[in-house]
Amino acid sequence: MRxxxxxxxxRNDENLxxxxxxxxxxASTNLMIAGLxxxxxxxxxxxxxxxxxxxxxxxxxxxxxxxxSRESAVYRITGVISVIGGWFVTAVVAFALCFILTNIxxxxxxxxxALLVALGDNIGNQQPQVLxxxxxxxx
Numbered sequence: 001m002r003x004x005x006x007x008x009x010x011r012n013d014e015n016l017x018x019x020x021x022x023x024x025x026x027a028s029t030n031l032m033i034a035g036l037x038x039x040x041x042x043x044x045x046x047x048x049x050x051x052x053x054x055x056x057x058x059x060x061x062x063x064x065x066x067x068x069s070r071e072s073a074v075y076r077i078t079g080v081i082s083v084i085g086g087w088f089v090t091a092v093v094a095f096a097l098c099f100i101l102t103n104i105x106x107x108x109x110x111x112x113x114a115l116l117v118a119l120g121d122n123i124g125n126q127q128p129q130v131l132x133x134x135x136x137x138x139x
Contacts, residue, residue, distance in 0.1 A: 030057050055083055 034054040041048045059076060104112050 026061060030054070030061055033057050049087070052083055055079070
């Protein structure tokens, strides 16, 4: 069994004129599989993260074609941990901001709500600053 599996990974050293478009094939395959998984999960009303699904499809594809090595495994595991850590940081920041804004509204009443609406309107309607060298350019 091991020999059969190892035989499946034998690479022929062919000299292609422009090189193989293997990265494009892998990227399109990963995109299709991730899209199908997200569509399947969504249709079954499963809570899932599209970022995590896409990331894990890429990790699975690289594991399947033996792109993992001792040197790159550390970076891949670090990537998985950073994605999961990002979820926790986002949850803590969202909790803290919600707590602060709720307390401002609770203790400040209508005045605080009016000030927060004005602040939100001001932030939402700000125009991006144009640098002096970009003023003459047309888009």
